Amino acid sequence: MTASLKGRLTDGAGSSASSVHSVRGYASGKDDYLVRLRKIEGQVRGLQRMIEEDRWCPEVVTQVASVTRALQEVAVGLLGDHLHHCILAAARNSEHDGEARLDEVATTIRQVVRL
Amino acid sequence: MTASLKGRLTDGAGSSASSVHSVRGYASGKDDYLVRLRKIEGQVRGLQRMIEEDRWCPEVVTQVASVTRALQEVAVGLLGDHLHHCILAAARNSEHDGEARLDEVATTIRQVVRL
Amino acid sequence: MTASLKGRLTDGAGSSASSVHSVRGYASGKDDYLVRLRKIEGQVRGLQRMIEEDRWCPEVVTQVASVTRALQEVAVGLLGDHLHHCILAAARNSEHDGEARLDEVATTIRQVVRL
Amino acid sequence: MTASLKGRLTDGAGSSASSVHSVRGYASGKDDYLVRLRKIEGQVRGLQRMIEEDRWCPEVVTQVASVTRALQEVAVGLLGDHLHHCILAAARNSEHDGEARLDEVATTIRQVVRL
Numbered sequence: 001m002t003a004s005l006k007g008r009l010t011d012g013a014g015s016s017a018s019s020v021h022s023v024r025g026y027a028s029g030k031d032d033y034l035v036r037l038r039k040i041e042g043q044v045r046g047l048q049r050m051i052e053e054d055r056w057c058p059e060v061v062t063q064v065a066s067v068t069r070a071l072q073e074v075a076v077g078l079l080g081d082h083l084h085h086c087i088l089a090a091a092r093n094s095e096h097d098g099e100a101r102l103d104e105v106a107t108t109i110r111q112v113v114r115l
Numbered sequence: 116m117t118a119s120l121k122g123r124l125t126d127g128a129g130s131s132a133s134s135v136h137s138v139r140g141y142a143s144g145k146d147d148y149l150v151r152l153r154k155i156e157g158q159v160r161g162l163q164r165m166i167e168e169d170r171w172c173p174e175v176v177t178q179v180a181s182v183t184r185a186l187q188e189v190a191v192g193l194l195g196d197h198l199h200h201c202i203l204a205a206a207r208n209s210e211h212d213g214e215a216r217l218d219e220v221a222t223t224i225r226q227v228v229r230l
Numbered sequence: 231m232t233a234s235l236k237g238r239l240t241d242g243a244g245s246s247a248s249s250v251h252s253v254r255g256y257a258s259g260k261d262d263y264l265v266r267l268r269k270i271e272g273q274v275r276g277l278q279r280m281i282e283e284d285r286w287c288p289e290v291v292t293q294v295a296s297v298t299r300a301l302q303e304v305a306v307g308l309l310g311d312h313l314h315h316c317i318l319a320a321a322r323n324s325e326h327d328g329e330a331r332l333d334e335v336a337t338t339i340r341q342v343v344r345l
Numbered sequence: 346m347t348a349s350l351k352g353r354l355t356d357g358a359g360s361s362a363s364s365v366h367s368v369r370g371y372a373s374g375k376d377d378y379l380v381r382l383r384k385i386e387g388q389v390r391g392l393q394r395m396i397e398e399d400r401w402c403p404e405v406v407t408q409v410a411s412v413t414r415a416l417q418e419v420a421v422g423l424l425g426d427h428l429h430h431c432i433l434a435a436a437r438n439s440e441h442d443g444e445a446r447l448d449e450v451a452t453t454i455r456q457v458v459r460l
Contacts, residue, residue, distance in 0.1 A: 025172050037163045044156040047189075051148050057140050057197035058223040064190040065226040068183055072460055074162075075179040080451035082172035083432075088443045091436035098433045106425035108173040111180040113421055113457055114344050115414065187345055195336035202313075203328045206321035213318045221310035228306055228342055229459050230299065255402050267393045274386040277419075281378050287370050287427035288453040294420040295456040298413055304392075305409040312402035338403040341410040 025085030026078055036074055043067045075112045079105070140200030141193055151189055158182045190227045194220070255315030256308055266304055273297045305342045309335070370430030371423055381419055388412045420457045424450070 026033055044067060050060045087105065091098035141148055159182060165175045202220065206213035256263055274297060280290045317335065321328035371378055389412060395405045432450065436443035 030166055033166050034163055037159055041156060041159040044152055044159055048149055048152045051145055057193050058219050061190050061193050061223045062226050064186055068186045071179055071183045072458055075176050076455055076458055076460060078172050078176050083447045088436045091433045102428045104173050108176045109424060110421055111177050113417055115417055115421060187343055191340055191343055191345060198332045203321050206318045217313045224309060225306055228302055230302055230306060260396055263396050264393055267389055271386060271389040274382055274389055278379055278382045281375055287423050288449050291420050291423050291453045292456055294416055298416045301409055301413045305406050308402050308406050334403050338406045341407055
């Protein structure tokens with residue numbers, strides 16, 4: 001069974017189980033990420049208004065760069081939480097589990113760095 | 116048709132409406148940018164759902180990287196349109212105008228490249 | 231003094247040598263770019279020494295990130311000089327010349343932003 | 346063969362030499378990183394020649410972008426090796442060791458992503 005399937009089944013089993021095990025690294029910081037993503041959603045709507053109002057290109061691009069940075073902060077935050085919660089746990093469970101999950105993390109880092 | 120090509124074709128038609136808005140390089144490609152930004156807004160809402168559903172961290176991060184890339188595409192598209200429409204016009208108006216606007220563009224490129 | 235400012239001042243001096251080379255936007259700032267690239271070459275050799283001496287990974291990675299940033303600064307500097315010198319000249323020559331060179335610049339910006 | 350794979354195979358051979366150096370995640374892949382960094386050093390010298398020969402700006406910038414990407418590949422490779430070798434070991438030693446080193450990794454990832 002894959003880790004991700006296991007996670008979803010455990011989650012499905014009920015909130016009391018998930019609160020004990022916090023299968024997701026970000027689970028305890030969920031609210032923080034949701035607040036940040038809602039702010040980013042608002043900024044993307046703001047970009048649409050800027051385009052509709054024919055705002056000066058460099059201003060729009062500067063604002064796009066700012067939203068991009070906020071999204072990258074979310075990505076790096078999630079990666080850090082994932083390393084702390086999931087990787088440490090996997091590493092302590094078994095060498096094989098740790099290795100498999102680190103390969104996945106390395107792939108994810110490549111996507112964030114954009115190689 | 117790309118926003119930038121569409122822009123140049125519309126400008127070529129030289130309608131009076133376009134001359135009203137022609138101060139913005141992206142003006143004639145507005146609809147294209149709005150469609151892309153609405154899609155990005157939907158993707159950001161999708162990220163919130165992924166967090167709410169406790170989806171596996173690397174999946175969320177991969178999706179954040181994809182939204183980041185879409186935003187960078189918008190930034191580079193806007194920069195290209197700006198160079199085509201505003202900078203060429205400024206350069207033909209006067210050397211001083213061209214120089215001043217290019218300094219602004221160089222600053223904006225730095226923000227997109229994130230230096 | 232930045233390469234770009236130095237470039238403009240040197241151009242202002244209007245030496246015959248500079249007019250020969252003025253096809254390249256960075257021509258008058260060549261020395262500045264060569265100094266920066268030699269420093270970067272030295273930093274890359276420093277990275278090799280760090281690896282040979284088994285230095286701590288995060289330290290090496292931090293230093294790689296610093297060299298990467300120095301290279302990106304060179305790229306953005308060259309782009310800015312190119313816009314100032316070549317694009318403005320092309321734009322004043324003919325609309326077609328300006329357009330063709332701006333398409334090339336837009337492609338180059340995409341490579342620097344890595345899309 | 347990637348540096349990281351080579352590293353793991355060499356570790357498997359369990360040479361006494363590798364046990365001396367095994368504090369560094371990349372130790373067994375050192376040669377691979379040195380080859381890549383020497384190639385990058387050569388590319389940086391190539392950039393100097395391009396500048397000296399007044400090569401066309403966009404060509405130089407494209408080449409700078411290519412060297413930047415090669416450096417980022419080194420950074421991400423080192424990070425991956427570090428996670429595999431140092432972090433897994435630290436995590437198995439003690440929870441506190443793993444946490445401390447992961448904080449360091451998260452900081453390093455931020456520098457590579459450039460936030």
